[in-house]
Amino acid sequence: MNQTPLELFTEDLQGHSTASLDPQRLAEVKSRGARRRRTRTALTAAVAAIVVGGSGAWLTSGLDGGSSSGRDTVALDVATRPTGLSDLQKRVLRDVPGAERISVWQVALPEPPGAKDPMETASDGFEVQGETFATGVTSYTGVTMYDRAAFPGWLYDAVLAIEEDAGSAEGQPVGSTDMGLAVVNGTLELACVSFQGADCVPAVVRNEDGQRHYEWGFGTEDFLDAGTGMEVFAGNAGAEDAPSLAVAGVPNDSVTRVEFVNTAGEIVEGMVDHTMAPGSSIMWASVPGALARVIAYDSGGAVVDDHSLRTCTGGVDCEVR
Numbered sequence: 001m002n003q004t005p006l007e008l009f010t011e012d013l014q015g016h017s018t019a020s021l022d023p024q025r026l027a028e029v030k031s032r033g034a035r036r037r038r039t040r041t042a043l044t045a046a047v048a049a050i051v052v053g054g055s056g057a058w059l060t061s062g063l064d065g066g067s068s069s070g071r072d073t074v075a076l077d078v079a080t081r082p083t084g085l086s087d088l089q090k091r092v093l094r095d096v097p098g099a100e101r102i103s104v105w106q107v108a109l110p111e112p113p114g115a116k117d118p119m120e121t122a123s124d125g126f127e128v129q130g131e132t133f134a135t136g137v138t139s140y141t142g143v144t145m146y147d148r149a150a151f152p153g154w155l156y157d158a159v160l161a162i163e164e165d166a167g168s169a170e171g172q173p174v175g176s177t178d179m180g181l182a183v184v185n186g187t188l189e190l191a192c193v194s195f196q197g198a199d200c201v202p203a204v205v206r207n208e209d210g211q212r213h214y215e216w217g218f219g220t221e222d223f224l225d226a227g228t229g230m231e232v233f234a235g236n237a238g239a240e241d242a243p244s245l246a247v248a249g250v251p252n253d254s255v256t257r258v259e260f261v262n263t264a265g266e267i268v269e270g271m272v273d274h275t276m277a278p279g280s281s282i283m284w285a286s287v288p289g290a291l292a293r294v295i296a297y298d299s300g301g302a303v304v305d306d307h308s309l310r311t312c313t314g315g316v317d318c319e320v321r
Contacts, residue, residue: 104240115150129200132191137245139206140182145175192276202276224251224280230307234291248283254298255281261293
């Protein structure tokens with residue numbers, strides 16, 4: 001029986017294969033990683049950070065074997081988030097040129113000139129088919145996704161210490177933004193992307209000065225299948241967060257207008273596209289605070305789908321809502 005790229009990669013990591021870790025295989029695994037992780041059958045986000053969430057990866061010593069509790073840093077529980085700035089964040093605002101406060105508890109700092117995130121998949125690892133769609137949402141990553149030399153030593157070491165303290169027997173977060181420090185590394189776009197000539201699928205890509213990098217795909221195993229309802233990806237947004245990207249999809253191309261509603265009752269008019277997934281509607285918006293509901297309408301104003309986000313327990317459980 002033919003093995004999938006993810007199964008072959010798992011063999012490599014377990015030492016059952018003598019083959020080297022092929023970069024093309026890594027790219028294809030990453031392209032499918034988010035879907036597999038959301039159905040809890042993937043590698044943990046730890047293995048070489050192939051599956052990267054908005055707030056970092058969780059480094060572990062092995063594989064989850066499909067039985068992981070889903071612990072990662074993709075969605076920090078809103079109830080546990082700070083209500084102000086730490087001493088570290090205040091020092092960053094004072095001593096790091098270009099740093100700015102972007103929410104009650106978050107501080108953004110610019111990516112250092114010439115610094116590169118070694119885990120990113122550059123545009124030579126995938127092909128964008130058709131149009132790319134700007135979302136107006138800034139992309140962020142964590143300090144420790146870069147080499148220590150990229151930042152002042154006091155900053156890098158302080159962030160690393162916080163991540164180490166957050167670790168457990170399950171592993172340690174790397175590149176986390178959960179302490180409220182986020183490195184600006186481009187803007188987010190939507191596009192239909194293909195790895196190694198496979199059919200293209202809707203995905204989020206990051207545009208950094210014209211260079212595109214694959215960020216994440218979305219959907220469970222039945223995403224956009226006929227007869228299924230709306231699925232929503234609410235980003236990392238919490239009640240006091242800076243605006244983040246929310247994406248929704250329905251297997252119905254009659255949607256012409258969409259409203260994203262946050263928990264404060266604010267309504268954001270979203271964008272709709274039918275080309276990334278013909279026969280379906282992909283919708284997105286830059287949403288301030290925590291998303292609560294997505295309402296899709298047809299050209300006559302009738303509701304195609306009215307989707308309230310389910311409650312979740314954190315981590316991967318909060319990715320597909």
